[in-house]
Amino acid sequence: MFAVVPAAGVGARMGAGLPKQYLTLQGRTLAEHTLGRLLAFAPLQAVVVAVADDDPWWPELAVAGHPRVTSVTGGDSRARSVLAGVAAVLERAPDARVLVHDMARPLVRLSDIQALLDHDDRGDGAILARPVTDTIKQADADTRIRATLDRSLIWRALTPQLFDARRLHDALLSALRDDPEAITDEASALEAAGARPALVAGHADNIKITVPEDLALARFYLRAQEEEGLAWQFV
Numbered sequence: 001m002f003a004v005v006p007a008a009g010v011g012a013r014m015g016a017g018l019p020k021q022y023l024t025l026q027g028r029t030l031a032e033h034t035l036g037r038l039l040a041f042a043p044l045q046a047v048v049v050a051v052a053d054d055d056p057w058w059p060e061l062a063v064a065g066h067p068r069v070t071s072v073t074g075g076d077s078r079a080r081s082v083l084a085g086v087a088a089v090l091e092r093a094p095d096a097r098v099l100v101h102d103m104a105r106p107l108v109r110l111s112d113i114q115a116l117l118d119h120d121d122r123g124d125g126a127i128l129a130r131p132v133t134d135t136i137k138q139a140d141a142d143t144r145i146r147a148t149l150d151r152s153l154i155w156r157a158l159t160p161q162l163f164d165a166r167r168l169h170d171a172l173l174s175a176l177r178d179d180p181e182a183i184t185d186e187a188s189a190l191e192a193a194g195a196r197p198a199l200v201a202g203h204a205d206n207i208k209i210t211v212p213e214d215l216a217l218a219r220f221y222l223r224a225q226e227e228e229g230l231a232w233q234f235v
């Protein structure tokens with residue numbers, strides 16, 4: 001099994017002076033936190049990281065030289081970065097299963113990744129997700145309520161997302177050709193190809209660091225995980 005980690009974003013919503021994956025949490029970059037956890041997950045043969053072709057920070061990280069880490073050049077969207085990573089996996093292992101995980105989600109629990117594998121029926125794939133607990137409103141263009149949705153059927157997609165590499169590759173190619181804006185995660189590409197991936201409940205602390213206030217939340221969750229005894233051997 002391989003991991004593909006999209007890490008070629010610029011972090012515009014974070015508004016920092018550098019891409020958010022290189023901001024630090026307790027002295028280590030988000031990238032080191034994320035990769036430290038993935039590399040601690042024994043079933044992963046290798047991790048393919050998609051980085052921007054003009055990224056000067058990536059080569060400076062010791063983890064960039066880890067024997068189970070390789071990098072590819074990402075694309076101008078998350079989906080194209082993932083596609084580049086999956087193509088690299090297929091060159092090495094045509095029958096591989098691939099776990100796609102955002103570099104911007106540094107607090108993923110190994111137990112959640114294992115739960116994803118446990119639910120993987122090697123069919124339509126599976127994703128970590130969270131059932132919503134708030135009331136969900138659908139908005140009109142004038143930011144007024146159009147409808148209230150049935151929240152019992154609404155989940156927030158997280159990562160990792162686990163699929164057959166060839167199916168994911170071909171679904172991404174088709175979806176990027178037909179409706180690229182609609183593809184904001186791997187499952188949406190498989191859905192467009194008619195698949196029905198499974199939803200696997202993951203922990204709420206598997207947050208995506210997106211806007212500045214997410215950093216304080218991440219610091220809180222990291223301390224909470226350490227108090228829970230979830231310490232990872234950093235590579």
Ligand SMILES: Nc1ccn([C@@H]2O[C@H](COP(=O)(O)OP(=O)(O)OP(=O)(O)O)[C@@H](O)[C@H]2O)c(=O)n1
Pocket residue numbers: 005006007008009010011012013014019020021050074075076077078079081082102103104105208209210
């Ligand atoms: N062209 C892109 C855009 C995003 N990503 C990666 O996809 C993950 C989730 O994307 P997001 O949180 O949107 O990151 P950014 O695109 O960097 O953020 P923003 O949209 O605020 O610029 C991140 O790890 C990001 O590095 C990527 O590999 N290639």
Ligand SMILES: C[C@](O)(CO)[C@H](O)COP(=O)(O)O
Pocket residue numbers: 078102156157158159184185186208210
């Ligand atoms: C893949 C994802 O993390 C699932 O919630 C999300 O779609 C990524 O969105 P982003 O705008 O690329 O951060």
